[in-house]
Amino acid sequence: MDHNVIFIGINYRLGAMGFLTLETDEAPGNLGLRDQSLAIKWIRDEIDNLYGNKDQITLMGHGSGAHSALIHLVSPFNKKGTFTRIITQSGSPFEDTNLRFAKSRKEYAKKLAASVGCTKEILKCLRSRPADILQTKVQTFNIINQVFTPNPWVPVIDIKFAHDPVLPDYPENIVKNTNFSRSIPILTGSVAEEGMLLMKRFFQHPELFAQFTRTLPFLLFNLEDESVTPKVQDLVEIVKKFFIPKGQLSYSQNKQIIAMFTDMVFYGKIGRAIQLLRDHGPIYQYIYKYFGTHSFGDLSFYSDFKLGLKLSLQSRGIGLFMRNGFGTCHGDELFDIFKIGFLKAPMSSGPISDFDKSVGQSLITMWINFARTGNPTPMGYFLDDNSKWLSIQESNGMVAEIKTKTRMIEDTFLEKRVNFYHRVFEYLFTDEA
Template sequence: MLNRFTSRSKGIRSSSLRFCSQKILRSVRQGVVAGREEHLSSGIKYYCFQGVPYAVPPIGELRFKSPEPLERFDQPLLDCTHLRGPCHQREATTSKTVGSEDCLHLNIYVPAKCAAEPMPVMVWIHGGGFIADTGNKYLPLSLLHEGVIVVTLNYRLGAWGFLCLPEAEIWGNVGLKDQRLALQWINENIKSFNGDPNNVTLFGESAGATSIHMHTFASHAGKLFHKVIMQSGTANMEWVFQRQPSVKVRRLCELLGCSSTDPKEMFEFLQSPEKVTPEAVLSKTLSLLLPDERRRGPPFPLRPVLEDTNSPDAFISMPVLKQMRRHDTCAIPTIIGYNSAEGLTLLKHSVKQIEKVDQDLERFVPRNIPLSIDHPEISALAQQIRKFFFGGQRITKEHLPGLCNLITDYHFLVDIYFATKMHPIYRPGAPLYVYRFDYTGGRDFYKRLFNFEHLSGACHADELHYLFQTPNDDLSTFAEDDAQITKRLSEMWANFARYGEPTPQNSNIANELGFMWTSVKKSTGQKECKNLDYFIIDRKCSMRQEPDRDRMEFWEEIYRKFPPLDYSLLNAKR
């Protein structure tokens, strides 16, 4: 949910810009791209093509509009030997405005080996709460060892990607539509890199994973991609959909100096690069947070929306829970998982105001419970939360493990859990593999950054520092346990991309583990799926049934009494 690889990736641009005498050329539909040759620490060669444009630059009249396909490059030989800028955002450590509106590029990493068959393709969609991060920061060195092609991409963020004003034909979700267009580009061109367009796996984390979940509802599922891996995110989560989008676009115009409420005039104002500068937009973005969003967190004001029925190219217009209950969707093999202490990423904020949190546990009563905020049952539910997570006591810094579990459940786990329970019922033809990532080691980043190393569990996003690397990383120098978890993750993810299962029978990883990661059993009829099998990713891996079952039973009991509303509908109304 935060900006990734901040301190470890400072050398990424200088490393990527070094001159290579031997350029690698590939012809694509739009022209010819020139990449460069690199070497893994093992000496194995790979090719990288960075900063490849997949759309017409979304500037001028295309600002806030759906992306348009790029028909031809503007030069006969396009230099793709270096990274291009990210989409506009605040740099995590300095808060400086970085990036460009001309940011719709992708990066292609290709093992150089001569493969007899086209290689599986893995497309990474980054997280960052729809306001931050970039595909540029994710270098898939360990995945390349496994013989798969990896593509990372940029999509528009914040106001540029998720502002919504249907009356002026700003339909919203253009950041998601950027992703869709990138998939179309990959489908058309990946053969030129010896990739298999009929074997494409989407994988992503946090906001990237929620995006992928929405892709599975779309008509291009099973056509532009064929398998998915969702790390720490599903589309039914509390923070995914934008709250009061019409209020926010008007508020942004007001903050930037537009007093008009006429949609046409607002649109003309927003498209003015002189009046609406990147710095101005980013300086006002957090001011769009509603009071209740500030109270509950996380601070993501501009996010996806359910699009107006008049939208000519809607990405998602049907409510999420209705989508998840459809039986007529494409059967996409799926991995869904979470980190055991996701809440560590938001715990520091709660610790700073722990007395307020103690006095307002109602903030952790899920908003999708169909009660008004002043209903007496809300206070009663808050007391149940206090009793279950804190033994009925006041919350102090002695209760950080319980507070971390509560934040984990509220912002991540409960909705991920319900998504995994629904999948076998409504997608019985789509194999589902579920995991919990427990590993903590020498490459943990956020847990150390937030000074929570004394607490157990894996922080949100910390698995990324094992799955991906930076240009300065040498895999051969990793600590033994870190190298092992990197190898296991990469091998299982690549196996899933290649075969549709992470630990095929008689595979190296299955033989090493001594067992197979089994898929969730298919549901019979409409009966609830109980005791789902989870793969525990740690120094010693294992299969367990619903490792956080006690906490999930607590929330299930509440939802039995108060059947949940759909956040995607709820957020649009309130």
């Protein structure tokens, strides 16, 4: 990274280690979020010793990291002024069904405890078990999809059992119903076909489309079979008809299904965060459409063998395999910003094109501009069409479209998609106390 910045990655407890809850003050949950908060505080206290500026701290996260960053924005656990700006990519906790269905998380903790022989004094017993054994047992909760699985280890509303709650209410309620007054610049957005990542098993095994309708309550709302009520089934049908007005769910409807997952699992929540926070500080929004050399969509589209062969040939300049054909997938922009180390070679280390490098450098420059100034195109910087990246407040809702070139566009359909998600969410939780 050819910029004079300090980049700090935070380690924190994940899975059951970070988010198991027994709904007691001793085991309230949200330990992973507390780890993050303590790390942010440490950075603020110590950054001067690294020649940094404690008044120029930007939180940045992708996916669950974006989810966490926005929780820190609304959490009373973090004092006002702890950080200065936020960059979120492809994630949001606003109107998140997973948070709403977190009411049963205590039962998951009991199931995990029972699986390692802990039926009494559960917390004390769990602490005596080796971490690797617990982690192995956690995998038994991965039921349907290899990428997005039922995940009970998520943030919970902890106001009733934590003496210093991290998340006393749902983020949307904190912003709407309290004296929320934090005003900081936010840069946020998503890729065009986020939902492709959920299609892995269905792309590779088209025969599974016969089970697709049965799995939709989970894939759309993170609900398991025992939680699927007639109301939920009705809602699933409404969502299906909105995205696929004609025909049955089948392999031939891939693009429509990807659009459904993109909006219902990703973009609806991101859009609701934008709608609810737009009165609390400038928001710069982007939609990432660049289809680079590497794509997480290829992980969904190809079997492991075909993917390995494709990338091996590609690294030698031989392009025998077609691209996945569905566009940019959740996480694709990370290939242009970071070297993705958790993937096997050659995907993590294969060559990238000059366009990849150009888009990556442009992204990094705009992200760093924002971290420094609160504006991705401050004085002296312009987008590829010689325009400025304006906040949604300044531009009446325009967004930056990132492809081989970056430009400002007006996309009124984005708002319609978010509003549909909001109506579905409200109907789903109408009877919630």
